[in-house]
Amino acid sequence: MNTLEHDLNALRATAPLVHNITNYVVMNYTANALLAVGASPVMAHAIEEVEEMAGIAGALVINIGTLSAPWVQAMKLAMKKAADLGKSIVLDPVGAGATGYRNTVLSELLETAAPTVIRGNASEILALAGLGGQTKGVDSTASSMSSLDAAHSLSERLGCVVSVSGAIDVIVQKNRVAYVENGHPLMTKVTGMGCSASAIAGAFCAVQPDSFQAAVSAAATMGVCGQLAFSKATAPGSFQIAFLDALAELAPEKLVELARIR
Amino acid sequence: MNTLEHDLNALRATAPLVHNITNYVVMNYTANALLAVGASPVMAHAIEEVEEMAGIAGALVINIGTLSAPWVQAMKLAMKKAADLGKSIVLDPVGAGATGYRNTVLSELLETAAPTVIRGNASEILALAGLGGQTKGVDSTASSMSSLDAAHSLSERLGCVVSVSGAIDVIVQKNRVAYVENGHPLMTKVTGMGCSASAIAGAFCAVQPDSFQAAVSAAATMGVCGQLAFSKATAPGSFQIAFLDALAELAPEKLVELARIR
Amino acid sequence: MNTLEHDLNALRATAPLVHNITNYVVMNYTANALLAVGASPVMAHAIEEVEEMAGIAGALVINIGTLSAPWVQAMKLAMKKAADLGKSIVLDPVGAGATGYRNTVLSELLETAAPTVIRGNASEILALAGLGGQTKGVDSTASSMSSLDAAHSLSERLGCVVSVSGAIDVIVQKNRVAYVENGHPLMTKVTGMGCSASAIAGAFCAVQPDSFQAAVSAAATMGVCGQLAFSKATAPGSFQIAFLDALAELAPEKLVELARIR
Numbered sequence: 001m002n003t004l005e006h007d008l009n010a011l012r013a014t015a016p017l018v019h020n021i022t023n024y025v026v027m028n029y030t031a032n033a034l035l036a037v038g039a040s041p042v043m044a045h046a047i048e049e050v051e052e053m054a055g056i057a058g059a060l061v062i063n064i065g066t067l068s069a070p071w072v073q074a075m076k077l078a079m080k081k082a083a084d085l086g087k088s089i090v091l092d093p094v095g096a097g098a099t100g101y102r103n104t105v106l107s108e109l110l111e112t113a114a115p116t117v118i119r120g121n122a123s124e125i126l127a128l129a130g131l132g133g134q135t136k137g138v139d140s141t142a143s144s145m146s147s148l149d150a151a152h153s154l155s156e157r158l159g160c161v162v163s164v165s166g167a168i169d170v171i172v173q174k175n176r177v178a179y180v181e182n183g184h185p186l187m188t189k190v191t192g193m194g195c196s197a198s199a200i201a202g203a204f205c206a207v208q209p210d211s212f213q214a215a216v217s218a219a220a221t222m223g224v225c226g227q228l229a230f231s232k233a234t235a236p237g238s239f240q241i242a243f244l245d246a247l248a249e250l251a252p253e254k255l256v257e258l259a260r261i262r
Numbered sequence: 263m264n265t266l267e268h269d270l271n272a273l274r275a276t277a278p279l280v281h282n283i284t285n286y287v288v289m290n291y292t293a294n295a296l297l298a299v300g301a302s303p304v305m306a307h308a309i310e311e312v313e314e315m316a317g318i319a320g321a322l323v324i325n326i327g328t329l330s331a332p333w334v335q336a337m338k339l340a341m342k343k344a345a346d347l348g349k350s351i352v353l354d355p356v357g358a359g360a361t362g363y364r365n366t367v368l369s370e371l372l373e374t375a376a377p378t379v380i381r382g383n384a385s386e387i388l389a390l391a392g393l394g395g396q397t398k399g400v401d402s403t404a405s406s407m408s409s410l411d412a413a414h415s416l417s418e419r420l421g422c423v424v425s426v427s428g429a430i431d432v433i434v435q436k437n438r439v440a441y442v443e444n445g446h447p448l449m450t451k452v453t454g455m456g457c458s459a460s461a462i463a464g465a466f467c468a469v470q471p472d473s474f475q476a477a478v479s480a481a482a483t484m485g486v487c488g489q490l491a492f493s494k495a496t497a498p499g500s501f502q503i504a505f506l507d508a509l510a511e512l513a514p515e516k517l518v519e520l521a522r523i524r
Numbered sequence: 525m526n527t528l529e530h531d532l533n534a535l536r537a538t539a540p541l542v543h544n545i546t547n548y549v550v551m552n553y554t555a556n557a558l559l560a561v562g563a564s565p566v567m568a569h570a571i572e573e574v575e576e577m578a579g580i581a582g583a584l585v586i587n588i589g590t591l592s593a594p595w596v597q598a599m600k601l602a603m604k605k606a607a608d609l610g611k612s613i614v615l616d617p618v619g620a621g622a623t624g625y626r627n628t629v630l631s632e633l634l635e636t637a638a639p640t641v642i643r644g645n646a647s648e649i650l651a652l653a654g655l656g657g658q659t660k661g662v663d664s665t666a667s668s669m670s671s672l673d674a675a676h677s678l679s680e681r682l683g684c685v686v687s688v689s690g691a692i693d694v695i696v697q698k699n700r701v702a703y704v705e706n707g708h709p710l711m712t713k714v715t716g717m718g719c720s721a722s723a724i725a726g727a728f729c730a731v732q733p734d735s736f737q738a739a740v741s742a743a744a745t746m747g748v749c750g751q752l753a754f755s756k757a758t759a760p761g762s763f764q765i766a767f768l769d770a771l772a773e774l775a776p777e778k779l780v781e782l783a784r785i786r
Contacts, residue, residue, distance in 0.1 A: 025551045025567050027287045027328075031453035036498050041453065042357070043287050046330045049363035056360070066551075068570045068594065070330065095566070098580070101573035189772065191555040191565065236560050237768025244499025248451065289549045289590075293715040298760050303715065304619070305549050308592045311625035318622070332592065506761025510713065 004259055005252040007208045007217040012038035016058030016206035019082075020199060021045050021075050023065025023094065026192030029240070033196040036247035037221065039203035045071055050078040058206030060087060061199050062115070064105060065094035072105050076112045083113035088205035088214075091115035092198035097127025110158065116211045118154060119163040119198045119218075122147040129154045144170045148177075161215045163201065165194055169219040173212040180216065181260040182223025189236040190243070197222045220259040225250055227258065266521055267514040269470045269479040274300035278320030278468035281344075282461060283307050283337050285327025285356065288454030291502070295458040298509035299483065301465035307333055312340040320468030322349060323461050324377075326367060327356035334367050338374045345375035350467035350476075353377035354460035359389025372420065378473045380416060381425040381460045381480075384409040391416045406432045410439075423477045425463065427456055431481040435474040442478065443522040444485025451498040452505070459484045482521040487512055489520065528783055529776040531732045531741040536562035540582030540730035543606075544723060545569050545599050547589025547618065550716030553764070557720040560771035561745065563727035569595055574602040582730030584611060585723050586639075588629060589618035596629050600636045607637035612729035612738075615639035616722035621651025634682065640735045642678060643687040643722045643742075646671040653678045668694045672701075685739045687725065689718055693743040697736040704740065705784040706747025713760040714767070721746045744783040749774060751782065 001009075017040045022030055027043055034041035044053045047070070054060050060082040062075050082089050091109065095102050106128060120128065122142035129150035144166025151162040151172040164170040169180040187193045201218035208214040225246035233242040263271075279302045284292055289305055296303035306315045309332070316322050322344040324337050344351050353371065357364050368390060382390065384404035391412035406428025413424040413434040426432040431442040449455045462483060466476035490512070491504035525533075541564045546554055551567055558565035568577045571594070578584050584606040586599050606613050615633065619626050630652060644652065646666035653674035668690025675686040675696040688694040693704035711717045725742035732738040749770035757766040 024286050024548050025555050028290055028552055031287050035451050035453055043328055046363060049361040052361040066567055099573040099576040101570060189559050191559060235769035235772045237765040241499040241503055241765055245497035248497045286548050290552055293549050297713050297715060305590055311623040314623040503761040503765055507759035510759045
């Protein structure tokens with residue numbers, strides 16, 4: 001069986017619990033995206049319970065979109081616990097490079113535990129790769145291809161998969177590279193699409209031990225559903241809804257048929 | 263007039279203010295569900311204002327989905343105030359049994375003030391009924407019928423209505439039991455449906471002094487709207503939207519016609 | 525070129541970064557509304573980064589919907605910084621008058637820095653104008669026209685634009701008044717519509733230095749999109765989605781054609 005097909009079937013057969021410590025803006029959409037694709041989301045951030053929650057979850061997703069000190073403390077506790085238990089950790093470095101605080105927090109998180117997958121846009125990956133060196137601002141115009149070297153460097157340094165979302169998604173791990181040429185520009189007009197990509201990467205990591213393959217399956221699922229959604233809705237409000245529908249209705253064979261991976 | 267019809271008419275005629283201290287994931291959807299059905303939502307959690315807000319609201323809804331210590335403190339203050347003023351309190355024990363922290367907080371909340379209605383899924387009701395005894399994990403496969411004894415036990419112990427959502431909703435108070443056989447499985451694929459059920463139970467409690475009846479009206483309204491939404495939308499994104507439309511468009515006579523209560 | 529047309533074109537040409545410190549309920553919808561109309565939203569509230577974020581943003585939007593002490597501290601830091609840098613500040617006094625805490629916080633915020641635009645409903649503007657004098661409760665039945673004197677008084681006292689949303693939007697600055705007669709009653713049945721109006725006012729302030737004109741352009745954009753959305757969807761769930769679509773699809777000439785400003 002094709003790996004994509006295997007991964008999506010496995011995700012739906014097991015409905016893995018994905019523990020999210022994520023930002024306020026996208027919590028609802030991310031939870032709905034996880035439910036729609038077939039996973040089981042839980043959001044919990046209290047320092048009193050994040051370790052226990054990380055322990056019962058199949059994967060941990062850390063997203064720094066709306067940071068504050070108590071949340072950072074919880075993220076560290078959860079990451080440490082997940083790492084100790086050998087669970088996958090997906091890190092979404094939202095707005096890396098935009099403020100010094102985000103850079104500082106990212107450094108601290110990376111010192112706490114190595115993520116399994118880092119998923120961000122090109123600007124974030126470029127900023128993250130430069131941590132410790134020059135400060136960078138937000139550069140939302142960078143293309144995913146332009147961050148290829150940064151992604152490789154990050155992957156080498158941290159020993160993790162780096163998944164860069166863009167017109168072409170680039171997934172890197174050591175000497176492996178995959179390009180996923182799916183998706184639609186309208187995805188950038190809906191908040192939480194990137195965050196959902198990270199959450200869904202977490203769901204695939206819970207069922208696919210090869211985290212590079214899990215990241216590819218996640219990127220392909222997102223991209224194919226973006227295309228399917230655009231065939232139903234061409235403005236961002238209705239697109240956002242059609243995307244959730246597409247995640248739920250996506251047949252594994254359709255994913256295989258439409259995925260453009262090289 | 264049929265009680266369901268009376269309750270929905272009363273809700274819309276008075277548009278009761280419902281004070282929610284709820285979780286981040288569902289705040290937007292819950293507020294929209296309350297507006298759609300005809301109530302007036304307010305979300306406020308600052309310890310500096312929760313007592314005053316509880317005082318001007320028609321009902322208080324406490325939902326522990328995304329706990330942290332400052333929120334627990336606010337919940338206690340609000341519950342105490344609402345109880346002192348004789349206002350209805352609906353408690354949604356989200357994830358009861360999933361972590362020790364949730365169990366501890368639930369014990370503390372129940373010691374602070376007796377809820378008028380506890381509304382949860384079967385796993386949560388089973389976990390809550392076992393508090394003080396054995397620890398339980400999350401059991402999302404439990405059916406509402408399997409929690410009948412737990413619901414009765416909780417209702418006896420706390421002197422409150424217990425409403426268990428599931429394929430068949432079970433509402434219990436002392437020697438009273440009602441079964442609501444409405445709803446649709448797709449409701450489990452949208453985050454915040456249970457939380458909305460609790461919020462809407464709060465709205466009905468604000469207009470119907472018999473809290474058992476209020477809980478039945480809420481469960482029937484949710485279930486009937488789930489069915490009406492499914493007649494318009496068969497995937498979770500569009501279903502979520504169609505459900506809000508159904509809440510707004512639901513005619514009281516239609517509620518009476520479609521409700522299957524025994 | 526008509527000013528409305530100029531403003532909307534300028535907004536889309538520059539996609540200004542709008543920094544929001546807003547409430548949990550509406551964060552997702554507000555972010556999507558900003559993206560749809562053509563701006564670039566960022567939500568950040570950590571005291572460690574709000575000043576830096578305010579510095580890189582084109583405008584700051586402060587919304588007190590779900591207050592707590594740490595957020596108030598962040599709002600003050602961000603407002604002070606934005607004022608020092610000469611950036612526009614939009615203040616949305618959600619629930620002004622509902623609790624003493626909201627009144628206190630609003631007084632403190634107004635002492636920290638003068639907003640460029642205050643946007644609220646009539647009850648909130650009436651309450652805010654009465655600060656320092658009598659305490660007022662929530663008065664959701666007040667019409668925007670009834671708050672004309674309060675709006676003038678606030679505008680005089682604070683030297684800012686006051687924009688009152690209602691069946692007729694009233695925008696006031698010193699001796700200038702504009703009435704925007706667009707919109708639809710269904711807008712009051714979707715949570716976050718007012719908050720989105722404030723956020724979009726921030727986006728227009730970032731591209732139109734005459735803040736009175738910016739507030740008028742924002743009110744007209746909201747109102748016209750409300751009407752366009754209602755032509756597609758007549759219940760609140762689907763209306764909420766159609767509204768985002770309308771924001772994205774709104775042609776500047778259509779805005780000019782449909783805007784009823786006097």
